[in-house]
Amino acid sequence: MSAVAVRRYRRNLRTECDNAVLYERLAELAGDEQMARAYQRIASIERSNAEFWRQRLLAVGAAGMMPRPGLRVRLLIWLAGRFGTGFVMPSVVRLNHADHAATPVDRVGYRDHFPELQAGPAPSRGRHRGDSGNTLRASVLGANDGLVSNASLVMGMAGAATPDHAILLAGVAGLVAGAFSMSLGEWLSVNSSREFYQAQITERAERLAVAPDDTRRYLESVYEDKGLDVQASSQVARQLLATPRMALDVLVREDLGVDPAELGGSAYAAAVSSFALFSCGALFPVLPYLFIGGTRALYASLICTFAGLSLIGVGTSLFTGRSLVFSIVRQFLITAAAVLATFVAGHLLGEAVRG
Numbered sequence: 001m002s003a004v005a006v007r008r009y010r011r012n013l014r015t016e017c018d019n020a021v022l023y024e025r026l027a028e029l030a031g032d033e034q035m036a037r038a039y040q041r042i043a044s045i046e047r048s049n050a051e052f053w054r055q056r057l058l059a060v061g062a063a064g065m066m067p068r069p070g071l072r073v074r075l076l077i078w079l080a081g082r083f084g085t086g087f088v089m090p091s092v093v094r095l096n097h098a099d100h101a102a103t104p105v106d107r108v109g110y111r112d113h114f115p116e117l118q119a120g121p122a123p124s125r126g127r128h129r130g131d132s133g134n135t136l137r138a139s140v141l142g143a144n145d146g147l148v149s150n151a152s153l154v155m156g157m158a159g160a161a162t163p164d165h166a167i168l169l170a171g172v173a174g175l176v177a178g179a180f181s182m183s184l185g186e187w188l189s190v191n192s193s194r195e196f197y198q199a200q201i202t203e204r205a206e207r208l209a210v211a212p213d214d215t216r217r218y219l220e221s222v223y224e225d226k227g228l229d230v231q232a233s234s235q236v237a238r239q240l241l242a243t244p245r246m247a248l249d250v251l252v253r254e255d256l257g258v259d260p261a262e263l264g265g266s267a268y269a270a271a272v273s274s275f276a277l278f279s280c281g282a283l284f285p286v287l288p289y290l291f292i293g294g295t296r297a298l299y300a301s302l303i304c305t306f307a308g309l310s311l312i313g314v315g316t317s318l319f320t321g322r323s324l325v326f327s328i329v330r331q332f333l334i335t336a337a338a339v340l341a342t343f344v345a346g347h348l349l350g351e352a353v354r355g
Contacts, residue, residue, distance in 0.1 A: 016050035021069045140315035146281030154285045156342035160350030164293035171286030179278045187271035194263045284308035
């Protein structure tokens, strides 16, 4: 057995152990008993998967100790404890998909060993709601927008050799203007989405009242896609149509992929959160200029920007499945390119203005 294969087995063992610990903790934190049982069942499967890889390691003469949970898992557990399991679930799903796609050749064996993993989710005619519900992802990206844009602005002003008070003023102005712009844009986006869904719901309610048979046939096809036989699908559809409000609720959820009671969430909450998150990110590069000046403030601004990028890189790794180091380095390189470009542009423009 090659050293490469042993390392691969160890990586798979760590992945399964991390998943087991994560789902066990989510089961403890879940407020709903049914969800807690589902998480516990997944954790049990992941434990079995971990044991499979441990036995593979032992079979080739390698140590098969169960590793401790990684930083990413501990961070997800902390976030779930503070904000609830629903806050982290979209990230958990993405990470699991990334992990299970990482070593497809190895996983043929363990899927044969655990055939219950063969079954996939029933097909759905509605849209997947994981992306729209990913608050963590929106938070990280909102803070990233604020940090990159304001760091570029501050460095552009510094490149033009403008006084410290002018850099501070530009940074604060960029923070406020960007935060209001993001907030208004988010409000318009969510509100427009709500108005669109409301119009769609009204259209479906009218169609349900005028042509209930069309709705019945559609609902029957939905439940047939979910795995029910023709007779059971017809029975469920007729029971739903007996209560038009319930039938409309199911129709909207399946056809539009939204909760009719929420319609994508509150536009005002989205606006406030966008304002706060953008401001938090934009504050990093301008903060040193509140206390010091000159070259020290410039270097301190770069350090603060790097610290903010590191935090954002950690958050990004939670919903991309990439390693923490890769996420941080990628954030740093992208921001460095933007900062360098604006610094050079500011320097050239400052020289041209001064003649």
